Amino acid sequence: MSAPSTNVKEILQPSPLEDDRRLQGHIQKRLAAEPQDFALDLEFDAAPGITILFGASGAGKTTLLDCIAGLSTPDAGLISVANHVLFDSSSQIDVPVRHRRIGYVLQSLALFPHMNVRQNVDYGLPHLPASERRQRTGAILEAFHISHLSGRNAREISGGEAQRVALARTLVTDPDVLLLDEPLAALDAATKSKIIEDLREWNRTHRIPILYVTHSREEVFALGERALVLEAGRIIAAGTPHEVLSAPQIETVAQLAGFENIFDAFVETVSVERGTMTCHIAGDRGGILLETPLVRGGVGSKLRVGIRAGDILLATSRPVGLSARNIVPGRLASLEQRDVIVSARIDCGVEMEVHLTLAARDSLQLSAGRDVWLVIKTHSCHLMGR
């Protein structure tokens, strides 16, 4: 199900004017890691604006940023910003970190603890005359709404404020690229969106590529624009959040192994803008239709749907006013008590196993032959290729 990384270029179409400001390259790097060695092998291309780098922890996101910033050296590859080569293994070019002009806000922020906010922010401007330094620092403190903190010690400010200081400290140096490593992970949504808005505002005038690393699905959708999906050191998808976020939802055989209900299915309809699709599971009386999360692959593709027996609700009359999208009528075929769990088999075109508590069985007065309705949330349907 993985797309070749050459797709990245086609999807992220640049406007011609901004073509020369791109962050581009390809990197290969092996790392010794547990339980097995890890290899980063990918190609990237980021135009001005925010590009989200999405992936689970351990996918290689930070390693990639470290390689771009020059804190880590790739085994092979090429990295260029605005067509200026920063690293090229074939011609032995390796521009030192301090000359790369790449702003990097580390996950820990790394504010200098022995300096106040203003000293932190003007740290990268020693070459400027004092008056210009004051002016630039003042402007960026203003832009990120932290002027009032300038005399405060870096250890005495809140998480959101520290985040703003770290951004200001990096952006005041006027970098050619900005790398953000899960910068807002620890912040609440309101604080987060205000900071993002300030960052966008800053970038409206500067127009540099911003690579924004996150492992949060919500952040990918909130930031919109373009996204790259990193998995096990490779870029497996590139495009808009809706296009790419379907990809990682495909489960592996191992992840579905514990599921009580697994069915072969066909994709009937796809709704990209809603992030859902409907899948048909063949069975008696025409089988059943389930709304599931969107995954890569169009109408007609063959999938396998897995649903945990404990994720299904059981109702004795047709439920109304529910947010769950799948309400499937059926008949209780059998009930079987296993320790403190009751396993119900329901014939609803296909046979589904549903787990209940003893109390639920008693209060619903369930018995074989009874008409029941199954309630299955869209996101309780896990999908796997076949």
Next chain:
Amino acid sequence: MGIDWQTFRLTLALAFAVSVILILLGLPVAYWIAFSRWRWKFLIEAVVALPIVLPPTVLGFYVLVALGPRGPLGRWWMSVSGHSLAFTFSGLVIGSVLYSLPFAVQPFAVSFSAVDRKLIAASATLGASPWRTFFRVIAPLSIPGFIAGTALSFAHTMGEFGVVLMVGGNIPGITRTISIDIYDRVQAADYAGANATALVLLLMCFLILTLVYGLNRKPWVMNPLNKTR
């Protein structure tokens, strides 16, 4: 007999010279130990730490041999200056520097290593050279280790005996330090003089260490720069 203040002046001069040299020599060595990724680094660390476990007489013996007219250093010094290094104040300084080296290098290196590498990385991405990173980030955050290393070198040199005896001998005004003086007085049954001298040395060392721990109190340690601005 009373206290021989000349030995005090000499000892203080020696400790001062050794501390200054150890700062100049120890900081780069410590920096290298803290940040080098050379795989045989541990060998250098072991050599630097040797004086801690080596009997001072052993170290002093080798220094004496090296400084003597037949040793390489001694021969070179002889050809440059026309006199021998052994049993001179300069020779004493060389021996003492070697003897106190770990007491400077180890606190320096430990405090350098304790500086968060992320801060060093951030400094580099902000365009700072290694020198700027050292003076603006690493050094200010290493002040406690710097104070400890310097004070320990000073105090350790003040009280040394074996190396001085081997390398310097016992020449009043040139190589007779406090500890040698005390030893002499005991040998000569001048217990009152030995007692007075020893007490003054004890108080001085106590004063130095009090200063170290006083300066390394938390508020100072955490915020060295803001305090000076």
